[in-house]
Amino acid sequence: MTMQEAMMNEHPPVRTDADELVQGIEKGDVRALARSISLLENESPRALAILSALYRYVGRAYRIGITGPPGAGKSTLLNKLVMEIRKEHHAVGILAVDPSSPFTGGALLGDRIRMNDSVQDGHVYMRSMATRGSLGGLARTTAQAADLLDAFGKDYVVVETVGVGQIELDVASAVDTTIVVLVPESGGSIQAMKAGIMEIADILVINKADRPGAGELEDEILQILEMKPRDERPTPVLLVSAREGKGIEALWAAIKHHREMLAAEGIRELRRKSQIRSAITNHVLERTRSFIERNEEMGRMVESLSLEVLENRCDPFRAASLILKKLGIS
Amino acid sequence: MTMQEAMMNEHPPVRTDADELVQGIEKGDVRALARSISLLENESPRALAILSALYRYVGRAYRIGITGPPGAGKSTLLNKLVMEIRKEHHAVGILAVDPSSPFTGGALLGDRIRMNDSVQDGHVYMRSMATRGSLGGLARTTAQAADLLDAFGKDYVVVETVGVGQIELDVASAVDTTIVVLVPESGGSIQAMKAGIMEIADILVINKADRPGAGELEDEILQILEMKPRDERPTPVLLVSAREGKGIEALWAAIKHHREMLAAEGIRELRRKSQIRSAITNHVLERTRSFIERNEEMGRMVESLSLEVLENRCDPFRAASLILKKLGIS
Numbered sequence: 107m108t109m110q111e112a113m114m115n116e117h118p119p120v121r122t123d124a125d126e127l128v129q130g131i132e133k134g135d136v137r138a139l140a141r142s143i144s145l146l147e148n149e150s151p152r153a154l155a156i157l158s159a160l161y162r163y164v165g166r167a168y169r170i171g172i173t174g175p176p177g178a179g180k181s182t183l184l185n186k187l188v189m190e191i192r193k194e195h196h197a198v199g200i201l202a203v204d205p206s207s208p209f210t211g212g213a214l215l216g217d218r219i220r221m222n223d224s225v226q227d228g229h230v231y232m233r234s235m236a237t238r239g240s241l242g243g244l245a246r247t248t249a250q251a252a253d254l255l256d257a258f259g260k261d262y263v264v265v266e267t268v269g270v271g272q273i274e275l276d277v278a279s280a281v282d283t284t285i286v287v288l289v290p291e292s293g294g295s296i297q298a299m300k301a302g303i304m305e306i307a308d309i310l311v312i313n314k315a316d317r318p319g320a321g322e323l324e325d326e327i328l329q330i331l332e333m334k335p336r337d338e339r340p341t342p343v344l345l346v347s348a349r350e351g352k353g354i355e356a357l358w359a360a361i362k363h364h365r366e367m368l369a370a371e372g373i374r375e376l377r378r379k380s381q382i383r384s385a386i387t388n389h390v391l392e393r394t395r396s397f398i399e400r401n402e403e404m405g406r407m408v409e410s411l412s413l414e415v416l417e418n419r420c421d422p423f424r425a426a427s428l429i430l431k432k433l434g435i436s
Numbered sequence: 437m438t439m440q441e442a443m444m445n446e447h448p449p450v451r452t453d454a455d456e457l458v459q460g461i462e463k464g465d466v467r468a469l470a471r472s473i474s475l476l477e478n479e480s481p482r483a484l485a486i487l488s489a490l491y492r493y494v495g496r497a498y499r500i501g502i503t504g505p506p507g508a509g510k511s512t513l514l515n516k517l518v519m520e521i522r523k524e525h526h527a528v529g530i531l532a533v534d535p536s537s538p539f540t541g542g543a544l545l546g547d548r549i550r551m552n553d554s555v556q557d558g559h560v561y562m563r564s565m566a567t568r569g570s571l572g573g574l575a576r577t578t579a580q581a582a583d584l585l586d587a588f589g590k591d592y593v594v595v596e597t598v599g600v601g602q603i604e605l606d607v608a609s610a611v612d613t614t615i616v617v618l619v620p621e622s623g624g625s626i627q628a629m630k631a632g633i634m635e636i637a638d639i640l641v642i643n644k645a646d647r648p649g650a651g652e653l654e655d656e657i658l659q660i661l662e663m664k665p666r667d668e669r670p671t672p673v674l675l676v677s678a679r680e681g682k683g684i685e686a687l688w689a690a691i692k693h694h695r696e697m698l699a700a701e702g703i704r705e706l707r708r709k710s711q712i713r714s715a716i717t718n719h720v721l722e723r724t725r726s727f728i729e730r731n732e733e734m735g736r737m738v739e740s741l742s743l744e745v746l747e748n749r750c751d752p753f754r755a756a757s758l759i760l761k762k763l764g765i766s
Contacts (some may be wrong), residue, residue: 161745165748385752386745398720408713433724
């Protein structure tokens with residue numbers, strides 16, 4: 107994304123029609139893609155219209171997640187991995203998810219820090235994702251942005267998340283292969299378990315593997331992984347030095363191997379179906395929420411019930427039952 | 437919580453009736469409280485019945501959140517703060533939120549690490565919280581557990597969260613005073629902004645303030661805080677050495693001062709009303725979700741629509757519209 111594009115994302119100069127953006131994306135116009143993702147971030151209803159129109163192209167791109175604690179060298183690893191993918195001439199979309207402040211626009215900061223020339227060519231699109239609208243929508247928006255990149259024609263979509271929170275778990279459930287990156291400094295097994303990301307790893311990378319402690323970390327990880335049930339497939343643990351480019355080919359090979367396994371066992375289709383089921387249900391709930399918030403009669407009802415709860419004349423559960431009854435759901 | 441209690445939480449020896457637990461909590465029985473929170477964690481319908489019956493006692497306890505990056509000394513600070521609160525003979529409930537693995541039971545690990553004898557007396561109840569059921573429910577379960585502690589008669593409920601994720605933002609919106617703890621080692625301003633927690637801080641604590649770099653961190657924080665709009669109240673920044681007990685009295689004074697301001701400006705009641713509104717809406721959506729998932733006819737509809745989407749004959753948004761139409765919501 108150029109600076110100019112970034113500014114246009116922030117302040118769209120014209121109110122572009124959803125149909126125009128759909129046609130733009132169909133023609134491969136990167137600016138239409140960028141604006142559509144901005145609309146998603148802003149939770150604009152137009153974004154869903156665009157996604158709906160393009161959904162028939164969704165399902166082809168292979169999705170890779172990269173997560174791990176801050177300082178694990180994820181961005182460097184991402185750059186090198188994308189260069190490796192580019193050797194095979196695949197088109198790549200990158201989403202760098204920034205779960206930081208919804209108030210100060212963490213994504214712009216993220217853009218500045220994470221942008222790296224090495225991955226910027228005509229076939230690579232990189233974008234930082236942050237919450238601008240409601241809290242809690244980031245994982246959903248990211249999954250939808252991945253759908254857009256998929257529809258745009260990217261062969262691979264790589265989603266990078268920072269941190270150890272809920273968002274990583276949610277993103278992991280929306281990608282095909284999840285790579286967890288740890289470094290010798292990220293400490294012992296307790297740290298890794300607390301990160302809560304050992305179980306979501308399809309591939310474990312020990313980055314900065316030339317540093318002291320890499321062997322010990324590997325031993326600890328292997329010990330933890332032994333606790334996995336026997337019938338589950340073993341998680342590969344790879345020693346990588348992303349900065350020196352060591353181990354990147356092996357990582358790419360491991361991703362492709364994982365992809366083949368998922369395909370052979372029919373798991374990818376099962377996962378995709380369950381992702382679609384979640385997407386449908388979540389969308390139903392989202393629209394139910396906005397119905398409750400925007401419908402005048404419902405608004406009055408919620409308001410008066412809230413007051414009753416505040417005055418201890420009702421409780422939220424009874425209030426919810428009354429609303430569900432009104433909605434006709436029981 | 438004793439080891440015995442912990443075991444009973446894990447494997448309740450008898451299937452206690454919700455009414456019995458309600459009566460137990462009304463009588464001040466800590467075991468009834470512990471079991472009810474376990475039911476909440478397990479997302480048992482009985483837990484909501486208990487909370488519903490006790491809701492008329494909710495709204496009295498003052499809620500304090502403590503958050504910050506791992507290694508910031510939050511547990512030590514929490515212990516010292518609770519000792520300070522105990523000097524005034526208030527009853528305290530503590531919830532240590534562990535957003536780690538929903539698979540390996542991070543809470544038990546958390547218990548072992550965080551438990552500290554100094555805060556264990558008859559008037560202090562401490563409990564670790566982790567997700568056992570669905571992902572994403574941790575913030576809601578924590579808010580409900582705080583309600584239970586409130587109904588139980590605790591004067592203060594302190595919620596400790598680890599990390600820099602969404603959960604901190606969600607928890608912050610459910611407490612009255614949010615304390616963000618940073619340490620000189622947590623690095624410069626970018627790190628702090630990325631943590632995304634500067635904006636949610638009602639009080640900022642620089643812990644381990646005897647270490648080198650504390651002054652620089654204070655300067656950076658004050659610079660960032662200057663970007664706050666002028667009409668917002670200034671965020672106090674306190675230098676603390678929790679281990680040595682330095683600055684704890686000032687922190688307690690700052691909390692009480694913040695509480696007085698919230699009361700004087702009527703903000704606490706406004707916040708509480710908005711929390712109640714969210715609780716009602718979320719409960720409506722949760723029950724709508726379970727209706728969609730459990731109702732046979734709805735289940736068949738979602739299943740067949742998912743298949744249509746998978747085969748690119750429909751998209752999730754159109755599918756959602758059809759379901760909303762069936763539900764009678766539009």
